Amino acid sequence: MSxxxxxxxxxxxxxxxxxxxxxxxxxxxxxxxxAVAASTMIGFFLDRLDRGLERQASQLLGGDxxxxxxxxxxxxxxxxxxxxxxxxxxxxxxxxMVSFGDAFQPASLKVVDQRYPLYGGVHVxxxxxxxxxxRGPAPGEAWLAPRLALLLxxxxxxxxxxxxxxxxxxxxxxxxxxxxxxxxxxxxxxxMHAADLAASNLVQDGSRVSFELLAAGPxxxxxxxxxxxxxxxxxxxxxxxxxxDRPQLGNALERAERYLSLAGLAAVLLAGVAVAMxxxxxxxxxxxxxxxMRCFGATQGELTRLFSLQLLWLALAASALGALLGLAxxxxxxxxxxxxxxxxxxxxxxxxxxxxVLTALAVLVGFAGPTLLRLxxxxxxxxxxxxxxxxxxxxxxxxxxxxxxxGALLWLYSGDLGLSVGLLLGGLVMLxxxxxxxxxxxxxxxxxxxxxxxxxxxxxxxxxxxxxLGGAQLARRRTASLGQLLAxxxxxxxxxxxxxxxxxxxxxxxxQLPEDTPNYFAINIQPHEREDFETALGGAADARSALYxxxxxxxxxxxxxxxxxxxxxxxxxxxxxRRELNLTWxxxxxxxxxxxxxxxxxALEGAEPGGWLGEVAAEPAVIRVPISVEDGLVERxxxxxxxxxxxxxxGEEIVGEIASLRDLDWDSFxxxxxxxxxxxxxxxxxxxxxxxxxxxxxETTTLRELVRAFxxxxxxxxxxxxxxxxxxxxxxxxxxxxxxxxVLLAGVSVLYAALTASRPVRAHESGLLRVxxxxxxxxxxxxxxxxxxxxxxxGLMGAxxxxxxxxxxxxxxxxxxxxxxxxxxxxxxxGGALLIGAIGHLLSRDLRRQAPAASLxxxxxx
Numbered sequence: 134m135s136x137x138x139x140x141x142x143x144x145x146x147x148x149x150x151x152x153x154x155x156x157x158x159x160x161x162x163x164x165x166x167x168a169v170a171a172s173t174m175i176g177f178f179l180d181r182l183d184r185g186l187e188r189q190a191s192q193l194l195g196g197d198x199x200x201x202x203x204x205x206x207x208x209x210x211x212x213x214x215x216x217x218x219x220x221x222x223x224x225x226x227x228x229x230m231v232s233f234g235d236a237f238q239p240a241s242l243k244v245v246d247q248r249y250p251l252y253g254g255v256h257v258x259x260x261x262x263x264x265x266x267x268r269g270p271a272p273g274e275a276w277l278a279p280r281l282a283l284l285l286x287x288x289x290x291x292x293x294x295x296x297x298x299x300x301x302x303x304x305x306x307x308x309x310x311x312x313x314x315x316x317x318x319x320x321x322x323x324x325m326h327a328a329d330l331a332a333s334n335l336v337q338d339g340s341r342v343s344f345e346l347l348a349a350g351p352x353x354x355x356x357x358x359x360x361x362x363x364x365x366x367x368x369x370x371x372x373x374x375x376x377x378d379r380p381q382l383g384n385a386l387e388r389a390e391r392y393l394s395l396a397g398l399a400a401v402l403l404a405g406v407a408v409a410m411x412x413x414x415x416x417x418x419x420x421x422x423x424x425x426m427r428c429f430g431a432t433q434g435e436l437t438r439l440f441s442l443q444l445l446w447l448a449l450a451a452s453a454l455g456a457l458l459g460l461a462x463x464x465x466x467x468x469x470x471x472x473x474x475x476x477x478x479x480x481x482x483x484x485x486x487x488x489x490v491l492t493a494l495a496v497l498v499g500f501a502g503p504t505l506l507r508l509x510x511x512x513x514x515x516x517x518x519x520x521x522x523x524x525x526x527x528x529x530x531x532x533x534x535x536x537x538x539x540g541a542l543l544w545l546y547s548g549d550l551g552l553s554v555g556l557l558l559g560g561l562v563m564l565x566x567x568x569x570x571x572x573x574x575x576x577x578x579x580x581x582x583x584x585x586x587x588x589x590x591x592x593x594x595x596x597x598x599x600x601x602l603g604g605a606q607l608a609r610r611r612t613a614s615l616g617q618l619l620a621x622x623x624x625x626x627x628x629x630x631x632x633x634x635x636x637x638x639x640x641x642x643x644x645q646l647p648e649d650t651p652n653y654f655a656i657n658i659q660p661h662e663r664e665d666f667e668t669a670l671g672g673a674a675d676a677r678s679a680l681y682x683x684x685x686x687x688x689x690x691x692x693x694x695x696x697x698x699x700x701x702x703x704x705x706x707x708x709x710x711r712r713e714l715n716l717t718w719x720x721x722x723x724x725x726x727x728x729x730x731x732x733x734x735x736a737l738e739g740a741e742p743g744g745w746l747g748e749v750a751a752e753p754a755v756i757r758v759p760i761s762v763e764d765g766l767v768e769r770x771x772x773x774x775x776x777x778x779x780x781x782x783x784g785e786e787i788v789g790e791i792a793s794l795r796d797l798d799w800d801s802f803x804x805x806x807x808x809x810x811x812x813x814x815x816x817x818x819x820x821x822x823x824x825x826x827x828x829x830x831x832e833t834t835t836l837r838e839l840v841r842a843f844x845x846x847x848x849x850x851x852x853x854x855x856x857x858x859x860x861x862x863x864x865x866x867x868x869x870x871x872x873x874x875x876v877l878l879a880g881v882s883v884l885y886a887a888l889t890a891s892r893p894v895r896a897h898e899s900g901l902l903r904v905x906x907x908x909x910x911x912x913x914x915x916x917x918x919x920x921x922x923x924x925x926x927x928g929l930m931g932a933x934x935x936x937x938x939x940x941x942x943x944x945x946x947x948x949x950x951x952x953x954x955x956x957x958x959x960x961x962x963x964g965g966a967l968l969i970g971a972i973g974h975l976l977s978r979d980l981r982r983q984a985p986a987a988s989l990x991x992x993x994x995x
Contacts, residue, residue, distance in 0.1 A: 720811075
């Protein structure tokens with residue numbers, strides 16, 4: 134018998150059409166379609182949501198890319214960026230006095246051009262209530278922050294003096310889309326048009342002015358400009374993007390992106406398990422067909438190609454259906470999220486679609502390939518002797534191939550090779566451990582069931598007998614039962630892991646921005662005003678940070694070398710090397726700081742009288758003291774404990790030796806410092822104080838009193854920034870919750886495939902019990918007890934695996950603190966017993982109605 138390629142294709146297609154009536158093929162089709170649907174749906178959604186969220190987060194930055202330096206940008210750079218396809222806008226920032234009548238007030242000037250804003254809109258009161266406009270003030274106009282208008286006692290229509298020009302107050306700015314939280318903008322805002330800058334005569338040689346070039350464009354264009362941006366950083370230009378400049382937004386986006394990828398990977402893993410279980414039943418059912426074909430002269434190669442082609446048709450059909458479901462699903466998902474995503478998402482691309490089809494083929498090859506090879510080993514004698522089944526594929530081969538494919542998918546979805554290899558090796562070790570642990574657990578549960586008292590009839594006696602018989606049936610096919618136990622355990626583990634990560638992520642985000650998060654910063658509090666300011670703030674503030682002294686200092690040497698020569702090339706454009714830093718001193722570790730290396734000042738030698746504090750008091754030419762530095766800064770600069778940083782403060786040099794490293798909570802909206810000195814070093818320099826506090830929206834009286842009593846104190850309202858961050862996290866939370874549904878559907882497919890694969894075995898057992906007089910009620914109880922025992926043991930195994938895996942993922946991928954979930958150890962076993970018991974009982978309903986002769990006739994299919 135020789136099959137041409139065309140005949141082979143037709144023969145395999147006809148065979149597939151007949152097989153579609155079989156439950157195992159339907160299970161295989163559903164699992165593959167679900168794998169494609171889940172991966173494409175999550176891929177499309179993740180791709181569009183990620184780009185949309187980054188676009189919205191870019192409003193806080195002002196653009197997709199921001200360049201900043203102390204002098205105007207040249208025309209050559211502008212031409213390069215415009216030719217690359219970016220839209221450019223200019224901004225100039227400085228501090229200047231603004232006057233109205235006899236009132237004078239320092240203000241943070243924001244000079245914008247006609248393209249402002251690149252993203253979002255400005256909330257401004259133009260005289261008829263607050264409205265959102267996508268423009269800045271017109272030439273000759275100025276928009277004032279309400280606090281500046283209050284201090285100047287100016288109203289809309291008045292003319293204020295800015296430098297050597299007068300501008301008409303045309304609006305009051307309530308919120309800017311790119312409102313900065315930096316300490317450079319603590320003075321109240323005045324926004325003006327770039328056309329009025331020259332007339333103001335504010336920009337002179339030596340003026341402290343920041344020039345910003347804002348750019349908007351697709352991410353691929355910015356990626357193509359990476360070499361240019363690297364060179365700009367080396368030349369001292371500050372280059373900012375959403376992940377570098379807004380760590381609180383970047384962390385949320387990054388964690389959400391990783392969660393969605395993890396959820397998609399969990400769905401693919403569950404679909405792979407379902408494919409493996411359905412393929413085993415598929416192969417068992419086709420052994421007789423393969424033996425007959427061998428009798429008619431089919432070679433092993435032809436058998437392999439025939440059944441591989443048949444499954445390939447199935448995979449392509451499932452991929453087509455899954456891709457359509459994925460497209461429709463992501464459209465439906467976005468439609469559901471319209472109320473929660475006030476942004477225009479970019480259209481879907483083709484890459485997630487192809488990745489979904491590739492995922493289905495990879496799952497089929499990895500999880501079904503080794504088992505399918507069993508068909509080519511069938512002997513023609515099986516037609517006469519049905520017991521001559523070929524040996525199943527070696528367990529190590531099945532695990533090795535599936536692990537290799539899943540590891541490749543893990544790398545594809547996570548983009549982290551180290552994490553992929555680590556999780557894969559850890560998973561293989563865990564599989565061996567789980568096999569042994571599962572054997573012990575199953576043996577223990579079955580032994581417990583066997584010791585239940587015998588009884589007959591209804592109530593407790595009937596339940597006890599059902600549990601004993603159900604346990605006995607599992608014990609008779611211990612190997613198959615152990616395989617199902619591991620499959621169900623992986624299912625519960627994947628669903629529990631995604632649910633746990635989702636819950637812990639939401640808890641982290643809620644903790645990140647509690648209701649009493651400080652929404653005001655107070656800066657420039659003079660030492661003589663400190664006590665009065667604390668008293669005036671009094672009980673009006675719901676939450677308040679400590680008052681931190683603040684001294685300005687510049688890094689002028691690192692390990693006795695010029696700073697830009699001492700740091701790696703990528704850090705030479707770091708903004709901390711180009712500006713003065715805010716330095717403070719502290720006797721104890723500040724709130725929200727965590728010591729990660731070294732010792733705090735009170736534990737160092739020399740803190741006692743006569744030590745380094747005595748050296749400071751002696752005022753040598755160059756003071757050398759211990760300092761505590763933020764660990765991220767140390768990592769960027771390639772430093773370590775014992776290295777030195779030289780600061781110039783008020784014309785004097787102080788050499789700080791790194792004695793400890795701190796991890797800071799940058800998401801807390803509280804004062805944070807890169808460098809902290811011990812007490813007794815900086816007090817002799819001129820300094821002011823800074824604090825952060827929370828005021829309810831109704832505390833306008835307190836705010837007004839603070840402004841009038843302390844006119845020199847600058848108050849920054851960060852409510853706008855907090856609102857944008859909270860909106861962003863709410864949108865990500867909705868996406869995280871809805872993605873969980875995909876994983877649950879994949880878990881159900883595993884349960885369906887496993888129960889379908891074991892259907893013939895359970896049919897014989899039901900037939901035998903019916904022959905010996907068991908009625909429908911007894912069969913129902915025995916089958917329910919059998920599934921419940923499997924679910925209970927699987928739940929225990931799944932809880933253990935979920936706890937261990939989430940701990941590893943938190944440490945390696947999400948940067949979260951692992952935690953123990955005690956409720957899981959109760960909910961998962963009980964939920965597993967109820968879920969598997971109910972589904973198995975439902976799917977076995979027709980077996981209980983089947984005649985004993987029909988059930989026993991399936992013996993050859995096992």
